[in-house]
Amino acid sequence: MDELKTSFRILVSSRRLCLLLRLKRAVMSSRTSPFQHILHTNTVPTSSQCDEIRSFLHPLRPELSTLDAEIHRLQTLLDAATKERNDLHGFVAAHEALLSPMRRIPNDVLGLIFLHTLPERRNTALDASEGPLLLMRVCRYWRDLTLATPRLWASIHLVLSPHASGRLVNCLDDWLARSRAVPLSITMQTPRHFPRITPLPRSESEVNESLKTPLQTLLLASKRWQRVRLAISVAEEALTLSRLTKDDLPLLSTFDLTLSAAAEESDHNFNFLATPALRRLAFAGAYDVLPQSIQWQNLTALQLRAYHEDTPCAFPYAFLVHCTALERLALTISGNQVSVSDERVQLPRLTRLSFAFFGGDPNNGQTHALAILERLELPVLHTMDIPFTPASEDLFQMPGYANVRCLILAGMMLTADELAALLARLPQLSRLRLTGEPIVRDPINGNIPDGEFLRRLVVNPPEGDAANPPLCPALEQLELTSTRAVPDSLILAFLVSRCIPPNLSVIPQLKPLAAFSCMCYRLAQLDVRNTPELASALSNGLQLRLIYEPPPLLARYSPLEGTEREPPRPHHVVHRSRLEQSSWLHEFSPDRFFEW
Structure with a gap:
């Protein structure tokens, strides 16, 4: 009942205020000011005009005070009603919480x-x-x-x-x-x-032995x-x-x-x-520190980052012959003390191999890496990851490597011709990931990213017909993890040629592209996703992931440099917010080797 009385008082007072305001507005609208000609201007009134303005405002000030008092009274009533309403709302909410399904x-x-x-x-x-x-x-x-x-x-x-x-x-x-x-x-x-x-000095260590x-x-x-x-x-x-x-x-x-x-x-x-x-072992350190007492026959995954600085060693490692259950192997070999023996090791269950080699003669490092891989017989290998070592066409002529269906390459270590020759050896390749773009070797300007390398994978009938199939006809997934020079127009041409039914009917062995992912370190040039040419492909299930990150800003000249108002220098790093949300970029990272 008290709440109803309060609400009624507020309603009556509100109506009174509304009527009063309407009356005041009517009066004010009928009022005219003798100083209308200088209102809202920068005119400076004379002394006599100032006296006239004061006389004109004197009878208006009591009316203003009356309105202020009425507003204050109504605000007091409104605050009291608001408090009562909030208290009641809290009381109801506390009881409704008891009905929550979470409980x-x-x-x-x-x-x-x-x-x-x-x-x-x-x-x-x-x-x-x-x-x-x-x-x-x-x-x-x-x-x-x-x-x-x-x-x-x-x-x-x-x-x-x-x-x-x-x-x-x-x-x-x-x-x-x-x-x-x-x-x-x-x-x-x-x-x-x-x-x-850093280790503590001996005397201090003895004091803190109990810690x-x-x-x-x-x-x-x-x-x-x-x-x-x-x-x-x-x-x-x-x-x-x-x-x-x-x-x-x-x-x-x-x-x-x-x-x-x-x-x-x-x-x-x-x-x-x-x-x-x-079952799964990862070791990074000097090779001679690795214990030989490991039960190698039990391992299903091995990640070895071995450093050969002082102790000479021959590959294949002696323990590899015992790794008959191994399904995943990641080898990073560093140092100049690794020779290659005539022995071969077969890993009958190995399906994924990651390999990197650092060391040896800079002029024949690729040849030495090839000789190391040649000692491994991998009859069921289907995934090959070569993140830092230049891949060789000769590698995929060897038995076991020619059947690779998923390939991860460092594209920036190859030219477009070398990449095309390599891919020509892999007709069963269904997934390709390139880190960086292939290069154009320029003796004057150094290596330049080749933005046209993707054109080698564009299908253009009748050039690519049943008798002359294009590169990688079984390719279903292509991932470019770090590109700068490939234009959006070429990306669109590649997607259209691999997804549109006419090409698929002309070349029977050509499989439709299922997924394309690209991380571009530049601004978008086209709205590839919303082009009419790809509408049917996207509706049929094509997974298209395009990420554009503009290149970092360069420092500009500022006359305020050296003062407290000097503008902050831009950081030469790529914004990682969206990159971290794209899990596909980290899928083949070393930390994910064990699917931790």
Whole structure:
């Protein structure tokens, strides 16, 4: 009843105010000012005119005060009604919250939803903005459920800090305790933007013997390690890790170890890698540090970044003959101490090979890399990744390599003619990814990107007919991850020639293009997606991904340079916001080799 009375008073007062304002407006509209000719101008009135203006405004000021008082009274009534309305709204909302379907979700279902909030392709960072630490901040009920769900705490991404080791240890203690008996997935790395951790002087180390490091804390839960990636930067950490035995790691299935030069100086063995559960291994360091006690016959994926600086070695590596179950192999060989023997190794199950070679004679580095790959017999290989080494046409004449159906190449290391000759050896190729454009070798100006290389893949009947099929007739996916010179008009011509039915009927072995992706470091020249020529192809399922990132701005001359008003200099980096959202760009990155 009180609310009705208040509302009625406001309604009556509002009507009074409206009537009063209408009356005032009528009066004001009928008023004329004797100073109309100088109103809204920059005219300076005389002293006598100033006296006349004051006399003219004197009777109007009480009316203005009356209106102000009426507005204040009504505003007071409105504020009181608004407060009562907000209180009632809050009271109703509190009761409606009890009816929320979220309250009736069972704990096991809600816990499963929580698990799907974790990062999909990496471990959870020890940060309040993600993972269980974020879920705990919602309400007490979610906090209790988060603490009671051990799988939320079994994923750990740890970035070491030389200034916050104690805090990290305390945080790790909490995470490990909350994960209970669940197998652990761990990544540990050193920061990129801080000095690397240096070992303490001997005297100070002895004083702090009782202090645990993050690695030592993790070692306490080694029996639960399942998927682990470690970056070891100092010798003390390598020695700590070497104290493990294979019995300490009964669940370890995936292990990724990166050693710095300083870490390799210690007397370590890493014999714990002999654990029979190990299936996927990544190792980056000196080749002679790699333990030979690994049960190679159990490995299904191997990523080896081996450095041969002082110890001569012959390829194929002795352990490769035992890797009969290997399905994925990534080899990065660096150094001048690698020779090639006459032996050959067959990997009967290997389907994906990534290869990079750095070292040897600069004049015949490609030949040396070819000799290394020639020692591998790969009967079921279908994916080949050559990210840094110039690919050779001769490679794909070898048995095993000629059947590649997915190829990832560093395009900027080849000319358009070399690329065309290479692709001519791969009639079964269905997916091609090029990093950068092929080049035109100019002895004066250096290598120039060749924006016309894509024309080699454009189908132009009758030039490409059944008797003379075009390059890569089975190509269904083409990805260009870093282009600058290829024009949009050529991209459109390529898409039309590979998708339009007339070409497909003239060349029976030509497969329609299913997907095209391109990362262009330039501005868009055409609206390729909305061209009429591609309307039918897009409606039939063509996946078209075009990303345009303008080149970074160059610093310009400014007369304010050297003053506090100097304009900020543009950063010579590409904006990464949209690039990070395009997962296809990172599909063949080394970090994704194990589908982490």
